[in-house]
Amino acid sequence: MKKIIAFLILFTVLLSACNVAGNNTQTSPTTYDINDWDSVVAAAKGQTVNWYLWGGSESINNYVDSFYGKALKERYDITLNRVPVADTVDAVNQVLSEKQAGKDPGVVDLIWINGENFATLKQANLLLPAWADKLPNSRLVNWDNPAINRDFGTPVDFQESPWSSAQFQLIYDSARMQPEDLPRSYAELKDWVVENPGRFTYIAPGPGGFQGTRFAKGALYEFSGNVEQWGNFDQAIWDEYSPLLWDYFNDIKPYLWRQGETYPKDENELHSLFANQEVDFSITQAIVGAGALIEQGLVPETARAFVFDNYMIGDFNYVGIPLNAPSKAAALVLANLLLDPEFQAAQVLPENGFGLGFGIDINRVTDSAELTKLQEASQKLGDAATPPSDLAKALVGDTAAEYQSLVEEGWRQFVLLAQ
Amino acid sequence: MFKRMDFSSPWIKLAPAILVISLLFGASILFGLAQSFGLMTGTGQESISFEAYRNVFSGQGPAGREFWSSLGFSLWVATASTLLSAIGALTIAIWLSNRKGKSQQTDTLALNWNLAFPHLVWAIALLLFFSQSGLLARFAATLGLIQMPADFPILVKDRSGIGIILDYVTKEIPFLTLIVLAVLRSQAENLDIVAENLGASRWQRLWYITIPQVLPALMAGSLIVFGFVFSAYEVPAILGVRYPRMLPVLALDFFLNPDLNSRAEGMVISFVITLIVMIVAIISLRGEKEDTQE
Numbered sequence: 001m002k003k004i005i006a007f008l009i010l011f012t013v014l015l016s017a018c019n020v021a022g023n024n025t026q027t028s029p030t031t032y033d034i035n036d037w038d039s040v041v042a043a044a045k046g047q048t049v050n051w052y053l054w055g056g057s058e059s060i061n062n063y064v065d066s067f068y069g070k071a072l073k074e075r076y077d078i079t080l081n082r083v084p085v086a087d088t089v090d091a092v093n094q095v096l097s098e099k100q101a102g103k104d105p106g107v108v109d110l111i112w113i114n115g116e117n118f119a120t121l122k123q124a125n126l127l128l129p130a131w132a133d134k135l136p137n138s139r140l141v142n143w144d145n146p147a148i149n150r151d152f153g154t155p156v157d158f159q160e161s162p163w164s165s166a167q168f169q170l171i172y173d174s175a176r177m178q179p180e181d182l183p184r185s186y187a188e189l190k191d192w193v194v195e196n197p198g199r200f201t202y203i204a205p206g207p208g209g210f211q212g213t214r215f216a217k218g219a220l221y222e223f224s225g226n227v228e229q230w231g232n233f234d235q236a237i238w239d240e241y242s243p244l245l246w247d248y249f250n251d252i253k254p255y256l257w258r259q260g261e262t263y264p265k266d267e268n269e270l271h272s273l274f275a276n277q278e279v280d281f282s283i284t285q286a287i288v289g290a291g292a293l294i295e296q297g298l299v300p301e302t303a304r305a306f307v308f309d310n311y312m313i314g315d316f317n318y319v320g321i322p323l324n325a326p327s328k329a330a331a332l333v334l335a336n337l338l339l340d341p342e343f344q345a346a347q348v349l350p351e352n353g354f355g356l357g358f359g360i361d362i363n364r365v366t367d368s369a370e371l372t373k374l375q376e377a378s379q380k381l382g383d384a385a386t387p388p389s390d391l392a393k394a395l396v397g398d399t400a401a402e403y404q405s406l407v408e409e410g411w412r413q414f415v416l417l418a419q
Numbered sequence: 420m421f422k423r424m425d426f427s428s429p430w431i432k433l434a435p436a437i438l439v440i441s442l443l444f445g446a447s448i449l450f451g452l453a454q455s456f457g458l459m460t461g462t463g464q465e466s467i468s469f470e471a472y473r474n475v476f477s478g479q480g481p482a483g484r485e486f487w488s489s490l491g492f493s494l495w496v497a498t499a500s501t502l503l504s505a506i507g508a509l510t511i512a513i514w515l516s517n518r519k520g521k522s523q524q525t526d527t528l529a530l531n532w533n534l535a536f537p538h539l540v541w542a543i544a545l546l547l548f549f550s551q552s553g554l555l556a557r558f559a560a561t562l563g564l565i566q567m568p569a570d571f572p573i574l575v576k577d578r579s580g581i582g583i584i585l586d587y588v589t590k591e592i593p594f595l596t597l598i599v600l601a602v603l604r605s606q607a608e609n610l611d612i613v614a615e616n617l618g619a620s621r622w623q624r625l626w627y628i629t630i631p632q633v634l635p636a637l638m639a640g641s642l643i644v645f646g647f648v649f650s651a652y653e654v655p656a657i658l659g660v661r662y663p664r665m666l667p668v669l670a671l672d673f674f675l676n677p678d679l680n681s682r683a684e685g686m687v688i689s690f691v692i693t694l695i696v697m698i699v700a701i702i703s704l705r706g707e708k709e710d711t712q713e
Contacts, residue, residue: 089675100459116677123679124463198569204661207676262576262660276552278569405678409481416662417484 043329052091053112055084059353105326132161137339140360153401160318164356166285167314175302201257233402246414287357289385291350312394341370455686471683500587508595516603582658642703
């Protein structure tokens with residue numbers, strides 16, 4: 001009997017421990033009016049904001065702590081609790097599980113999010129609606145740009161606020177290749193691959209490998225020669241051009257690394273193949289090109305970014321607030337801070353370790369001192385970056401959301417599984 | 420009604436453990452079952468649907484297209500790993516069982532040493548050694564055995580699952596050897612000596628005495644290995660290819676798919692894994708029962 005009692009006591013302690021662990025964030029229900037920014041700032045005072053973001057890069061973690069963490073504390077008396085996740089889907093699952101368990105307030109205040117994870121939370125109605133356009137710094141965001149008001153084709157509906165921008169680029173090693181020998185289109189890439197068997201591969205398109213999906217979409221753009229038509233879903237267009245895409249990938253398959261028997265599943269795997277000199281190209285999304293990767297020691301110091309002449313998909317990434325966030329006001333203040341010109345200028349500089357592009361439209365910045373700072377920052381992207389003019393020339397937006405899974409499933413069916 | 424609670428009953432003693440296990444496992448199994456019927460996947464669906472089961476078993480659609488080949492691949496990897504581990508363990512155990520005294524302790528230590536490594540660490544170590552840009556490939560290239568590291572034979576991340584099997588075999592041989600060795604060291608010797616005195620040859624002794632003695636333990640151990648290999652995630656995730664994938668990798672991929680409707684399919688695949696492991700567990704329990712009845 002003693003044992004049973006002891007067990008019951010232990011069990012209760014365990015249960016309450018779980019409960020404590022789950023509720024350790026303060027849940028001050030201080031009210032605020034989203035249309036009155038002062039009331040938001042007042043409500044946020046003293047709160048702790050739990051920011052869930054991909055923690056795989058030490059330099060990004062440091063940047064977040066030293067820039068935003070410090071400013072939040074000093075200016076707004078908000079404590080930043082950065083919660084690193086291995087994959088954003090972990091934060092999404094946290095919010096989903098809280099919903100299933102009926103837990104409100106939950107533990108997540110803000111998530112660094114975009115694309116498929118945003119679509120998941122939106123599909124499940126788990127995001128705070130209609131707030132992003134209410135932030136004071138939202139006036140600096142070009143909401144008319146379809147690349148901003150649609151995320152992987154899903155309408156944003158002000159349920160997330162932009163942080164930074166990225167654009168698909170390739171990386172080569174300047175110690176191994178000369179800029180004039182680089183392929184500048186998908187057609188040229190095919191020739192290069194055939195001439196250099198085993199020296200190229202790409203990330204398998206699929207969940208977790210969105211860069212591979214993006215690479216495939218760029219090819220669709222080139223084959224059709226028309227970007228606009230992909231902005232809305234049209235089955236006829238898909239039926240017309242998708243066979244060309246599978247043909248392209250199947251044609252280069254015998255000349256790929258490992259003859260296309262397998263593919264790297266994410267960016268890190270491709271970087272390590274590139275660094276090990278197994279393949280000659282890697283990819284990146286960062287505006288500083290290979291700069292941040294060199295800092296992290298993932299690629300050789302001679303690595304440089306480049307783009308094709310056209311069809312290099314660019315997009316924005318965002319922050320979203322779950323509907324059951326415990327400190328919504330603090331999350332709003334942080335989302336607003338991310339758009340502040342001061343921090344927008346800081347985030348593009350390679351030495352700060354973040355290295356993604358502006359989330360705001362710098363033409364909307366009226367303060368001349370701030371504007372100069374932003375312009376200066378964009379001039380200092382480092383040697384490993386793609387020249388900004390090349391980037392701008394090749395920039396195109398993403399396709400409608402429907403194509404995402406069509407490309408991923410079609411690629412598995414017609415390229416990977418095809419013998 | 421009983422007059423007095425009998426606290427010496429094993430069920431009472433086991434109650435705490437059973438309670439925790441049935442609460443934690445039972446709840447998650449029910450939860451998973453509900454998700455496989457499309458409930459509680461976050462999509463707001465409130466009625467039971469068999470769509471996910473249909474999608475997975477029909478061989479149509481993204482989940483179905485890969486399911487049957489994944490099932491076949493999982494069975495192949497699990498069977499091959501188990502058989503090779505069992506044969507290897509038997510051979511090594513018989514060889515080691517003749518060693519006496521201090522070397523006996525050394526052997527046990529050496530076998531236990533390997534068990535301390537998690538599969539995750541072991542798999543990454545294999546990757547670092549055997550991949551085409553791995554240590555061995557570089558040594559071979561430096562020594563001039565192959566022209567460049569990429570010529571190294573493909574031993575990990577290969578389509579036939581050699582890398583995965585290699586990981587499991589090297590990890591499970593010591594595990595099974597310890598089990599067999601425990602049996603051999605505790606009882607085999609006397610019978611062996613009797614048989615030798617009666618004129619049995621070395622092979623006869625092995626075949627008629629040693630193997631029947633260790634077989635029940637080896638069988639039980641092998642079924643544990645099979646169940647583990649069949650349902651473990653990390654090794655095939657690290658050492659596998661994009662296609663074919665083992666069932667646990669496939670299940671997690673669908674469970675984490677951004678489309679919430681795919682979660683049901685991921686759960687269906689998880690249930691197939693659970694079912695097969697449970698069948699293996701029942702067979703192994705049956706086998707044990709028969710042994711004790713003999």
